[in-house]
Amino acid sequence: MKSTAAEIEAVELQLLLTAIHEKSRYDFRDYSPASLKRRLLQAKDHFRCASLSELQHRVLHDPGLIPRLLPYLTVQVSELFRDPSYFLTLRRDVLPHLRTYPSLKVWVAGCSSGEELYSMAILFREEGLESRTIFYATDINTEALQKAEAGIYEIDRLALFSENYRRAGGKASLSDYYTAAYGRAKFDQTLKKQTVFSDHSLVSDSVFAEAHLVSCRNVLIYFNRSLQDRAVGLFKDSLVRRGFLGIGAKENLRFSGHADAFMEFNRLERIYQKL
Amino acid sequence: MKALPDAAVVIGASVGAIEALMILLPALPASYPLPVFVVVHIPPDKKSTLAELFAQRCSIAVKEAEDKESIRGGVVYFAPADYHLLVESDFTLSLSNEEPVLFSRPAIDVLFQSAADAYGNTLTGVVLTGGSTDGAAGLRSIIDAGGKGLVQSPDSAEGTTMPRAALAHCPEARPFPLQEIAALLKSLPATLSS
Ligand SMILES: C[S@@+](CC[C@H](N)C(=O)[O-])C[C@H]1O[C@@H](n2cnc3c(N)ncnc32)[C@H](O)[C@@H]1O
Numbered sequence: 122m123k124s125t126a127a128e129i130e131a132v133e134l135q136l137l138l139t140a141i142h143e144k145s146r147y148d149f150r151d152y153s154p155a156s157l158k159r160r161l162l163q164a165k166d167h168f169r170c171a172s173l174s175e176l177q178h179r180v181l182h183d184p185g186l187i188p189r190l191l192p193y194l195t196v197q198v199s200e201l202f203r204d205p206s207y208f209l210t211l212r213r214d215v216l217p218h219l220r221t222y223p224s225l226k227v228w229v230a231g232c233s234s235g236e237e238l239y240s241m242a243i244l245f246r247e248e249g250l251e252s253r254t255i256f257y258a259t260d261i262n263t264e265a266l267q268k269a270e271a272g273i274y275e276i277d278r279l280a281l282f283s284e285n286y287r288r289a290g291g292k293a294s295l296s297d298y299y300t301a302a303y304g305r306a307k308f309d310q311t312l313k314k315q316t317v318f319s320d321h322s323l324v325s326d327s328v329f330a331e332a333h334l335v336s337c338r339n340v341l342i343y344f345n346r347s348l349q350d351r352a353v354g355l356f357k358d359s360l361v362r363r364g365f366l367g368i369g370a371k372e373n374l375r376f377s378g379h380a381d382a383f384m385e386f387n388r389l390e391r392i393y394q395k396l
Numbered sequence: 397m398k399a400l401p402d403a404a405v406v407i408g409a410s411v412g413a414i415e416a417l418m419i420l421l422p423a424l425p426a427s428y429p430l431p432v433f434v435v436v437h438i439p440p441d442k443k444s445t446l447a448e449l450f451a452q453r454c455s456i457a458v459k460e461a462e463d464k465e466s467i468r469g470g471v472v473y474f475a476p477a478d479y480h481l482l483v484e485s486d487f488t489l490s491l492s493n494e495e496p497v498l499f500s501r502p503a504i505d506v507l508f509q510s511a512a513d514a515y516g517n518t519l520t521g522v523v524l525t526g527g528s529t530d531g532a533a534g535l536r537s538i539i540d541a542g543g544k545g546l547v548q549s550p551d552s553a554e555g556t557t558m559p560r561a562a563l564a565h566c567p568e569a570r571p572f573p574l575q576e577i578a579a580l581l582k583s584l585p586a587t588l589s590s
Contacts, residue, residue: 122516122517122518122542123485123513123514123515123516123541124512124513124516124517124540124541124542126540126541127485127512127513127514127516127541130513131485131513153464153482153484153490153492154484154485155482155483155484155485155490155510155513155514156480156482156490156492156494156510158513159482159494159506159509159510160494196492196493196494198493198494198495339493341463342463342479342490342491342492342493343492345464346464346488349464369493371462371463371476371479371491372463373462373463373464375462375464375465376464
């Protein structure tokens with residue numbers, strides 16, 4: 122039996138999410154509650170509130186607080202070439218298919234601070250597909266989107282990024298793509314010249330372009346089943362016939378009603394192809 | 397057997413985990429009615445093969461936890477490397493990539509705290525050998541929610557820091573050697589249904 126404290130907190134959490142929804146365009150009511158609760162309890166401590174209810178009270182009376190809650194409401198952990206074998210599989214097995222199209226659109230959904238976008242841009246450049254491709258990099262966290270546009274990362278993250286790049290079949294040295302100064306690495310600005318960054322929510326917005334490849338990694342795990350289903354529906358509607366969908370290494374389409382619209386292209390790497 | 401309330405076991409282990417779990421998990425019968433969730437600290441780059449390793453040696457079913465799957469009794473769920481494992485109140489599982497806790501992802505505290513919320517007084521938490529203090533706060537949450545805490549006796553553990561921290565943080569929890577923890581876990585369903 123659940124404890125009284127846990128039951129009260131569950132109610133408080135839902136009320137807080139309702140308040141955020143009422144006072145902003147953000148709707149977190151269908152996110153996975155356990156992780157969200159953990160992060161909002163951290164926010165509660167950070168903002169020196171005694172309870173989630175007090176945080177809810179603050180949100181209702183001061184909606185300006187909501188942007189400051191976003192770092193708690195969303196998880197911003199990312200890497201360049203995260204899960205190198207995913208990018209290696211794109212390079213070896215998916216790009217040869219994409220090469221047959223005269224022009225390409227790639228949607229990186231939930232792009233965070235741009236790590237996945239730059240990985241994709243480097244991959245497409247090295248495979249000679251960059252000039253015929255438009256990339257859409259979307260997220261709901263506008264601060265993350267600004268970082269993505271800037272393409273600047275702390276230099277101490279670059280050792281990992283370089284190792285990932287090498288394991289992803291990189292053809293050069295990652296350092297060819299950035300300049301280091303003052304403890305930071307700034308990525309080659311021409312890498313984003315084909316990219317449109319935009320604020321787009323998988324919860325409330327609709328499809329905005331036809332895509333040949335959708336990469337949405339480590340976003341679905343933060344959604345409950347019904348929200349996962351909505352997001353996968355958007356990917357399905359956005360993809361051309363035989364278009365590709367890549368999701369996170371530990372994500373799956375099992376609980377989506379749209380699973381039947383896809384076939385497994387590479388099971389291990391979670392790459393699907395629309396039928 | 398009478399129908400059981402929703403109940404579960406959570407286990408956390410770090411250095412020395414494999415040897416300790418080799419005593420606990422193979423002791424559970426295939427008909428064990430409860431789900432068992434396990435977090436072992438594993439380096440992120442290791443493709444975790446824990447589930448495969450234990451599946452070969454256990455009668456109870458063993459698998460790696462998958463995002464949003466429904467929880468079933470009689471299954472041991474391992475957290476995958478580099479992801480936190482959380483239990484949702486509707487008895488499904490979630491994975492998360494959020495920051496490591498006490499340098500660990502998966503973290504024992506994250507599993508224990510979410511499971512304490514979902515199960516309350518029908519949860520049993522087990523802290524085994526390890527060299528960090530992960531698990532202590534989680535076990536506290538379990539006990540505060542009415543659940544039970546078992547800790548591997550530090551003198552029998554390869555890593556003593558973790559069981560010591562858990563005991564210091566939770567005076568209500570008692571230390572046991574592994575064989576006794578195995579026996580307690582086996583008798584748990586009978587205790588719950590009586
Ligand atoms: C863990 S990051 C994943 C970053 C990158 N895709 C990767 O795999 O490394 C999750 C991202 O999803 C974004 N996100 C959360 N809810 C979203 C929504 N409803 N629509 C679009 N993006 C969302 C978050 O802001 C965050 O940047």
